[in-house]
Amino acid sequence: MQALVIGGAASGKSAFAEELCTARGGTVLYVATMEAAGTEAARRIARHRELRRGKGFRLLECSRDLARAVVPSTDVVLVEDVGNLLANELWSPDSAGVACGGTLAEDRVVEAVLDGIDVVAAAAQDCVVVTNSIASDGVSYAPETVSYQRAIARVNARLARRADAVVEVVVGLPVWMRGNEEMWRERGR
């Protein structure tokens, strides 16, 4: 089973995605993607660690090139999040986007992120991917930012197409766009 969880900043999407994982039962592998640069990133990481504390999740840190990660076998994998993976692929030195440059970068990073998610999803029975809603502020951005917005939308659409469950989280509340809670808990048991 695969689920895609989308939400804006501080919408409660992480806490909900973690609930989806524990609802499936078994061991959960948490794939953390944020590069720990600066105090703000450190604070965010600490907050997420606190959120996961006591849940028994195992941790795999991988900020990019997820397709080459060595993924231990697990029952459930939680990838958090697409926005970080894409940004790291686009803008980190030696990553897919920078290696190729120009307009091709967007296509390359979209495929790199999808390939990476495929690899970790293959290691588990169930996969939950957290992604970000970043295209609804009506602001015109520089071309590279627009490219990032478009890339995340493309990844989201591709993941949603094949996901069993697609859930938007709004003020901490799940809005199921595909599937439902009962189906998520029971199917494949």
Next chain:
Amino acid sequence: MILIVGGMGSGKRAFACTRLGLGPEDLSNGCVDERPAVEHAEQLVHTLSPEEAARVLSGKRAVLMDEVGCGVVPLDAGERAWREDAGRLGCLLAEHAEAVVRMVCGLPQVIKGVL
């Protein structure tokens, strides 16, 4: 308390007035006073923490709040922090609200409770 969330111009105030029987004079804008409802609750976290803002809003009949977290992460650290706090405030209010309505294109979607 009924929480009404949605993007800018999504129909939150019209919904509050037509469905909850509130008038424009019943809504305070970005501040808390004796009026029974508050709009632009997201503005409160410029000066209050999400917890404090949720506390002062808890006795209101209705709270209207713009969803502000669905854009690009702001470059400015202060704006980033405000956006995070606004998101946390929304989650706190929703937890305690008897009903939560999310407006999309003027249409209400009840995502918690019943109206």
